[in-house]
Amino acid sequence: MVKQARYFWILVFFLLSCEQWVLPTDPSPDPIEVFDRLWEDVNDRYSFFSHKAIDWEQVRETYRARVSDDMGQLELYELLADMLFELRDGHVNLSTGFNRSRNWDWYQEFPVNYDENLIEQEYLGTDYWISGPLLHQVLDEVLYVNYRSFAQRISESNLQVVVERAKRSRGVIIDVRNNGGGNLSNAELLASAFAEEEMEYARQRIKSGPGPEEFGPWEPMVLNPWEEGTFTGLVVVLTNRRSYSATSFFAQMMKTLPNALLLGDQTGGGGGTPVFGELPNGWTYRFSATQTVDLENRQLEDGVLVDLRLDLDPAAMQRGEDNLIEAAISLLRR
C-alpha cells in the first residue's frame, strides 16, 4: 500500500508543479511591457498597414524611445493614444476608464451637410411616425425615413410599416447622414427590404496570421430580399462623411441595388471590423482586423462614393430648406 501510494503523490506533485509551466502568471503592468504588448498585437492583427502605407516598425522606433517604467498612467495613455492615432482609423480606440482615445479625422475636416433641427422643423414636423428607430414622414408623396444609429435595433414589424407606407408612395428617401454605424445585421435587414433578388455587394477577408499580408480568402457578402415583402420602387439614400462603419456597409448594399442611388457626400469609411484586446494594466483597445472591398475592389475603409455629389447649401438653409432632401424629392417625382 505504502509503495503504491507513492505513485499517487508523485502524480499529484507532478500535476501541481505543471501549473506555472502550463499557465504562466499575468504579464507585468509596467509601461514598457504595456507598450510592447499593444504595439505587437497591432503589428500582428491590424489589417490596413499595406493599404495605408504605414511603416509600423518606424512608429515603434519613434514612440518606444519615449517610454520608461517610471512614467505615470496619464503620460502612458497619451503616448499610446498618439501611437494609435498613426493608424488613421476611426475603428481604433484605447479605453482606460478615465479617457478613450479616438481618431475622428474621417469627418472633422469635411462639410457637415446635415442639420437635425432643420429636418425636425421643416420635414419631420410634429406628426411623423416613429417605428422603432425609424422616423418617417410623407413629403410630397415621397416617404422620408430618418435612421440615426444602426446600433438601434429594427424589428420586423418596424420594417413592415415602412415597406407598407413606401408602397403607397412615389419613392423612398433613406437619410443616414450622421449615422455613425452600429450593428451590421440592422443594415442588412433594412437594405433587404429594397432588394428584388439575391445580390453580392462586397467581399471581405479577415487576418489569419501575424504577417502583414496574412489573410483568409475573400468571402462574398450577400444581400437577400426580405421574405416578408420588398419595395422595389426608387430609393435615394442620403449620406455624409459622418456615415460610418455599418452605415458605409449599408450605403454599399444600397448602391449595388438597381433601384437605389446615393446622394450627398461619400461615407466616412470604417470598412474594417474591429477586434478587441486587453493590456496587462487592464486597459482595453480595438482596431480593424478585416478588409472589405466593393465589387470594383475599392476598399470600404476609404468610404463609399455617392452617385450624385451634393453639399448642403447655406442659402437653402437660410430659406428653411435641406437642399439634399429637396433634390431627392425632385428625383423621385420626376
Added chain:
Amino acid sequence: MRFFSPYFILSFLLAFGAATAAYSQTKGNLWLATGLQLQSGRDRGFSPMIYSGNRSFSLAAFGIESPHKTETFQFEFGYGPLTNRFGNSLNALSAGLLNYTFYHKESPAERGLHWGWSNQNVFNIRRHNGFTNYSLRYDYFTAIGPALRYTYPFEWKGQSFKWQTLAHWQVVGFQIKSGYIGADPEGLSEEKTGFGNLLRAVDPFFAGKEWSMGLESSLIWTLPTGNSLAIRYRPEISSLGGGQPVQRLGQAVLVMVTIRLW
C-alpha cells in the same frame, strides 16, 4: 406519447433483461456527481491575461466491470463566469466525454494498481462580456493516451470505504480551434464542400505541443445496499498550441452518488 407505447416499454424491458443476463458476469454502476470547479485559463485570442473563477461542474458516468477489465464512460459539464484581475469577465462552458478502460486480469478489480487507456473529448466555448465583435471563441479536441487506476479498500468503524485514484494523459489525437481573429477555425470556409473545409480546420494533437492530463481521486463510502457516496477531487490541465494558444487549469471538488445497476 405515441412513441412510448406499452408495447415499446415492454420490448425495451425484455431487451434490457436479455442484455443484463448476458452481462451476468459483470457489474454495472452509474455515477452522478456535482460540485464546484476552480478554473483558470488563458486564450491568447482574447487576452494575455488569466481569467479564473468558481463555476458549477457536474458529471454522469456509466461503468461496466467484467472479470478482466473495467470500462467507464463519463459525461462532464461545466459552466460559469470567469474574471481577470481587473474585473473583465467571460462566460465559459465546457462539455466532454472521458472514457477509461482498465485491465485487471492478474489482480482483483477491487484492489491494486491497474493500467489501461483513456479517450478524452472536450468542447469548450467562451463569450467575452467586454468585447462587441469576435467575442465568441471555442476549441475542441479528441485524444487518447495511457491511464492508471489505484484502488485501496479499507474498513473504518465497521463501514466499508475505498480510496480510488485515476490518472490520464492524452498523447495523440486531433483538435479544432477558433481562428486567429474570429470564432470559426481557419480554413473552415475556404471551399464550398463541408467535409473538405472540416478537414482543413482540423489540426493534430501531439503530447509535447499539446497537453491534457488529469487526476480523479475519490474517497468512497460503500453502503450496505451496494450503492455508495463519495467525494472527489479532480485537478486537470490542458494546453492547445498553434494559432492563438489556449491554456486551462481546473480543480474540482465533487459530491458523488454511485448507484449499483446490476
